[in-house]
Amino acid sequence: MRSNSCPTEPDRCERGPDAVAYALDALTDAERLAFERHADGCSACLETAQASRAAAQRVRDALAKEPTRDLLPGILDRLPAWAQESAVADTTHAFLFRSRFALRAAALVLALLAGAVLTVRRPASRQKDHHAFAKAEPAAAVMEALRWLASVQGEDGAWHPESWGGRAEFETGLTGLAALTFLRHGDGRHALAAKATPRAAAFLLASQESDGGFGPTSSGRMYNHGIVSVALLEAYRRGLAPEAEPSLKSALNYLVAQQHDGGGWGYSAHPASRPNTSVSVWPLEALALGVGQGWTEYGAALEQGLHWLGSLANEQGQFGYWQTDDTADHAALTAMGAYCLFKTAGVSSAIPADRTKLRLALTRVADESAEGRLDYYRSYFVASAVRAGADPQNQPPLARLRDRLFQERSLDATHAGSWNPSDRWSGVGGRLYATSMAALALDAESR
Amino acid sequence: MPTFDDFSDTDLMRQVQRGRLSAFETLVRRHQRPLVNFFRGMGVYNDAEDMAQDTFVRLFKYRRRYRPTAKFSTFLYLLARQVWIDALRSRKRREAFEKELAEAKRRDDDALRSGTERKPDVELALRALSPAMRDVVLLSIGQGLKYEEISRVLKIPVGTVKSRMFQAMNRLRQELR
Numbered sequence A: 001m002r003s004n005s006c007p008t009e010p011d012r013c014e015r016g017p018d019a020v021a022y023a024l025d026a027l028t029d030a031e032r033l034a035f036e037r038h039a040d041g042c043s044a045c046l047e048t049a050q051a052s053r054a055a056a057q058r059v060r061d062a063l064a065k066e067p068t069r070d071l072l073p074g075i076l077d078r079l080p081a082w083a084q085e086s087a088v089a090d091t092t093h094a095f096l097f098r099s100r101f102a103l104r105a106a107a108l109v110l111a112l113l114a115g116a117v118l119t120v121r122r123p124a125s126r127q128k129d130h131h132a133f134a135k136a137e138p139a140a141a142v143m144e145a146l147r148w149l150a151s152v153q154g155e156d157g158a159w160h161p162e163s164w165g166g167r168a169e170f171e172t173g174l175t176g177l178a179a180l181t182f183l184r185h186g187d188g189r190h191a192l193a194a195k196a197t198p199r200a201a202a203f204l205l206a207s208q209e210s211d212g213g214f215g216p217t218s219s220g221r222m223y224n225h226g227i228v229s230v231a232l233l234e235a236y237r238r239g240l241a242p243e244a245e246p247s248l249k250s251a252l253n254y255l256v257a258q259q260h261d262g263g264g265w266g267y268s269a270h271p272a273s274r275p276n277t278s279v280s281v282w283p284l285e286a287l288a289l290g291v292g293q294g295w296t297e298y299g300a301a302l303e304q305g306l307h308w309l310g311s312l313a314n315e316q317g318q319f320g321y322w323q324t325d326d327t328a329d330h331a332a333l334t335a336m337g338a339y340c341l342f343k344t345a346g347v348s349s350a351i352p353a354d355r356t357k358l359r360l361a362l363t364r365v366a367d368e369s370a371e372g373r374l375d376y377y378r379s380y381f382v383a384s385a386v387r388a389g390a391d392p393q394n395q396p397p398l399a400r401l402r403d404r405l406f407q408e409r410s411l412d413a414t415h416a417g418s419w420n421p422s423d424r425w426s427g428v429g430g431r432l433y434a435t436s437m438a439a440l441a442l443d444a445e446s447r
Numbered sequence B: 001m002p003t004f005d006d007f008s009d010t011d012l013m014r015q016v017q018r019g020r021l022s023a024f025e026t027l028v029r030r031h032q033r034p035l036v037n038f039f040r041g042m043g044v045y046n047d048a049e050d051m052a053q054d055t056f057v058r059l060f061k062y063r064r065r066y067r068p069t070a071k072f073s074t075f076l077y078l079l080a081r082q083v084w085i086d087a088l089r090s091r092k093r094r095e096a097f098e099k100e101l102a103e104a105k106r107r108d109d110d111a112l113r114s115g116t117e118r119k120p121d122v123e124l125a126l127r128a129l130s131p132a133m134r135d136v137v138l139l140s141i142g143q144g145l146k147y148e149e150i151s152r153v154l155k156i157p158v159g160t161v162k163s164r165m166f167q168a169m170n171r172l173r174q175e176l177r
Helices: A016-023 A029-039 A043-062 A072-077 A081-085 A091-098 A100-121 A123-135 A138-152 A168-188 A191-206 A221-237 A242-258 A277-292 A296-310 A330-346 A355-369 A376-389 A392-407 A426-446 B009-017 B021-041 B048-061 B072-090 B094-114 B122-127 B131-142 B147-154 B158-176
Strands: none
Touching: A016 A029, A016 A043, A016 B158, A029 A043, A043 B122, A043 B131, A043 B158, A072 B021, A072 B048, A138 A168, A138 A191, A138 A426, A168 A191, A168 A221, A168 A426, A191 A221, A191 A242, A221 A242, A221 A277, A242 A277, A242 A296, A277 A296, A277 A330, A296 A330, A330 A355, A330 A376, A355 A376, A355 A392, A376 A392, A376 A426, A392 A426, B009 B021, B009 B072, B021 B048, B021 B072, B021 B122, B021 B131, B048 B072, B072 B147, B122 B131, B122 B158, B131 B147, B131 B158, B147 B158
């Protein structure tokens, strides 16, 4: 529809304010459509919109200057003392765990939407694919995952998360996790591991900081460091990183230095960063691997850490996050705690928790984890804990968990063998995390 | 392996209301640059960063007043604008400040006329706007607020926002030619 009554002077059409709002994307859909119909015949408004857009961009560019200093320290200094005392770097987990209902609902909605989209777009391939996966052997699926991981390993030996939907600050941790996936399959005695892990180990060893730590000094460092330490110790144990001993001891010393007085680990050694189960399982496993190498100087730190971990188990054998009654996400936490305690039984003098209660709690957790939303991180610890606990009664829920994992494998030919980054942590770790964790879970379940 | 960086502003504010300082730190890091530029755009140069700090301290102080139904940036810039107004009032220098702006503008205009300036400058162009026009430009273009949100921050009707924006853009286009 054309308007013949529009003036030619840009600022003289009565729709000029709409032209500016249009340029700034400030109109509602209905207003926008109405304006576009008008502008189709109004050169004045078109010119106004075009010139406004250009001017706005210049203003935006001019207003993009960085401050001359980081404002945060000065702001924190001015907050009341109680606010400073409540500072905890590791509240993310607490929030996520406490908001589990909202997250589960969101995950369910996303899963339903994804399912609906896939069903609508590719019903036949989905059915066929799922049928194929249902028949697939976990070991074959793990090998496909390893092939995918091998295909995306960087020239420098690292896996680069930013290329796969993850965050660059976790490059070392995710490289460690991918390397661990190769090492845990078939005890690392296969050609893919022989090719991928020495390169990954070389990258990781070269990235170690002078304080012995791995990864950038962000709030995610203890995750990076813990996972890398475990991966390198596993590689060393298998003879795939023979030169690593000094670096590994330096890494273990760093863990000892970061251990809190109570025995656990937080996101940092700062007293305000409270120790929590999720971070602590990796340092504990690393220390246990070190002690397993005969490096008994780390035995005391391990014992102290295990006693701290054991103290987080309640009467039902469920583990807390910071303390016994903080069991909002008890399934994942219980799996982590049980895995750690069972796994270290061979190198620690005692399991500081009731083993029968742990097994019963783990049975409930395995059952729960096979249903509902998928969580790769939890799946890995559930499968690993069940394997470490060696309870035959937990095999049926594990089989259901395996089927659930298969359903999340990529249907896209370009990502064949990988897992879709679809759980609550995938925004951080991306496809590398999803694939490594799923493969590790399947591997633990199938061994 | 999550951090607060993945959270929306609204979710972060919920955490701040629960006393989580890490969430507040994430908000500061996320918004400090646009906030400082907001004050710079308002013509505050030497004190822009101090005023941004004041705004964040006020944000923490008034965190319980925030309702998740409102967009976080609306709440933040309500506070920022109040900080700006209070700063002018408390120093009893609103007039002096406006005078300073007017003088700066006159100097800039002189400079432009004498040809010593090589090209039109956005900061000069912003200074040429009236405070009322500058407000809407900075909130809309600088901070990406919708007209409705701006109307809430400035407590004026949406229609007024729209007409002020139109006038402001006409003026800016002339200044930036």
